[in-house]
Amino acid sequence: MRFIIAGIAFGFILIKSEVVSWFRIQEMFLFDSIHMYGVIGSAILVGLIGTMLIKRFNLKDTSGNEINIKPKDNTLTRRYIIGGSLFGLGWALVGACPGPLYALIGSGYLIFIVPLIAAVVGAGTYGVLQSKLPH
Amino acid sequence: MIYELLLKPMPWYIAGPLIGLTVPLLLIVGNKTFGISSSFQHICASVMPKKFPYFNYNWWEDGKWHLQLSLGIVLGGVLAALFIPENYVIDLSADTVATLQGMGLTNLSGFVPVEIFTWSNLASIPGVLILVVGGFLIGFGTRYAGGCTSGHAITGMATLQKASLIAVIGFFVGGIISTYLLLPTILN
Numbered sequence: 001m002r003f004i005i006a007g008i009a010f011g012f013i014l015i016k017s018e019v020v021s022w023f024r025i026q027e028m029f030l031f032d033s034i035h036m037y038g039v040i041g042s043a044i045l046v047g048l049i050g051t052m053l054i055k056r057f058n059l060k061d062t063s064g065n066e067i068n069i070k071p072k073d074n075t076l077t078r079r080y081i082i083g084g085s086l087f088g089l090g091w092a093l094v095g096a097c098p099g100p101l102y103a104l105i106g107s108g109y110l111i112f113i114v115p116l117i118a119a120v121v122g123a124g125t126y127g128v129l130q131s132k133l134p135h
Numbered sequence: 136m137i138y139e140l141l142l143k144p145m146p147w148y149i150a151g152p153l154i155g156l157t158v159p160l161l162l163i164v165g166n167k168t169f170g171i172s173s174s175f176q177h178i179c180a181s182v183m184p185k186k187f188p189y190f191n192y193n194w195w196e197d198g199k200w201h202l203q204l205s206l207g208i209v210l211g212g213v214l215a216a217l218f219i220p221e222n223y224v225i226d227l228s229a230d231t232v233a234t235l236q237g238m239g240l241t242n243l244s245g246f247v248p249v250e251i252f253t254w255s256n257l258a259s260i261p262g263v264l265i266l267v268v269g270g271f272l273i274g275f276g277t278r279y280a281g282g283c284t285s286g287h288a289i290t291g292m293a294t295l296q297k298a299s300l301i302a303v304i305g306f307f308v309g310g311i312i313s314t315y316l317l318l319p320t321i322l323n
Contacts, residue, residue: 002164003200007207008214010157015215015246016141017150022247023225026235029307029314032228038147039154040288046155047293054159061166070168072281072291072298080298083279084287084305090272091306092313093265093321095247097284098171098277101270102205104246106212107219111252115270122274123175127189133279 011103020103022095029092079135090119141218144226158290167200170286171208172277174201238322251322261321272309280305 014020019039028036053059054067061067091097094115096104101119104112126133161167177198180190224244227235232243240248256262277283280302282291288306291299 001203003161003167003203004207004210006157006161006164007204007209008211009207010154010204011208011211012215013145013150013153013211014208015212016145016218017147018144018225018246019150020212020246021225022252023227023231023235023243025310026314026318027227027231029310030231030234032231032234035147039151040284042148042151043155043289044292046152047158047289048155048295050156050159051162051294054162059163061162062164063166065166067162067166069162069294071294072287072296074296074298076298077301080280080287080301081305081308083276083281084302085276085309085312086272087276087280087283088306088309088311089313089317090269090274090276090309091284092310093269093317094273096273098175098273099208099283099285101273102171102208103212103215106209106214107216107246108212109247109252111254111266114257114266115273118267118270119274119277120175120178122271122276123172123278124179124183124274125271126275126278127176127179127183127187130187130189 010099011106014100014103015107020096020100020107025092025095076135079133082134138218142220155289155293157285158293165200168286169290170282171201171205172274172283172286173198174205175274176278177201238319240322264321276309 017039018024019036024036027033051069059067096112098119101112101116105116158169161169176189177194180192180194180198183190185191222244227243235243240250242249251262251265257266280287282299282302287299287302292303
């Protein structure tokens with residue numbers, strides 16, 4: 001339930017701040033406005049401060065367990081360059097990343113079911129090809 | 136009064152910090168590292184054969200929270216739609232408006248251009264390239280890179296991971312190619 005509530009808050013903010021908009025994504029990649037950079041930049045800053053406080057005060061989660069931030073594999077490079085660029089191509093075409101795909105469908109833009117299904121198929125294709133791809 | 140406020144767009148300096156709070160919040164309430172594209176993997180793992188290592192895990196046990204988060208985001212969209220006025224037009228920069236009009240888009244109202252995002256467009260090559268191929272690249276690319284805007288650009292950058300910095304540079308390389316080369320070509 002708590003994750004559904006977190007999702008509702010997140011989806012609501014994604015729509016109201018217009019970051020789900022194809023127009024806003026074009027504006028970002030055209031470097032015409034601070035809007036998207038402001039959202040992402042200030043999100044990183046608050047996330048950075050939040051995680052630093054968690055580490056600094058050795059905070060526990062609500063069940064009393066040690067908080068464990070799942071790290072990315074920082075020994076690899078190619079998967080981030082290639083995978084990241086392929087995602088970037090799709091991001092600017094569709095004008096939405098995964099969170100906004102879900103939020104747009106909820107807000108009534110049902111056509112985004114098509115890129116969502118395509119994205120799931122894309123993820124499945126990656127899973128099948130994983131062992132053959134450079135990482 | 137509150138209703139009037141909710142009808143207004145949320146400025147970046149409020150939305151950004153709230154989105155950033157998701158990272159420590161999910162760590163504290165559930166010991167979960169924020170990310171959204173993993174939900175695609177779990178959906179696949181629920182139907183794909185386990186002979187592929189990528190799908191060989193307990194998708195419900197590990198992925199339930201991602202799927203609940205995704206469902207919540209859909210519901211958040213439903214809720215937000217109640218506070219979107221009729222004939223909503225985003226206050227885009229004049230340069231962007233000029234560029235988009237130059238690509239032949241005349242209707243810039245709403246959240247997405249209706250000239251692209253309509254069902255009938257699925258019968259056209261530009262429609263398929265944007266909606267289907269673009270969607271495929273989102274899923275394939277995020278899973279290849281192990282994260283999307285939330286997992287890499289926000290969580291990964293906020294936790295100072297080199298992998299995420301490289302991924303975000305990749306996001307922009309791809310995005311710039313699409314915006315400056317592919318979209319103008321496709322829409323012509």
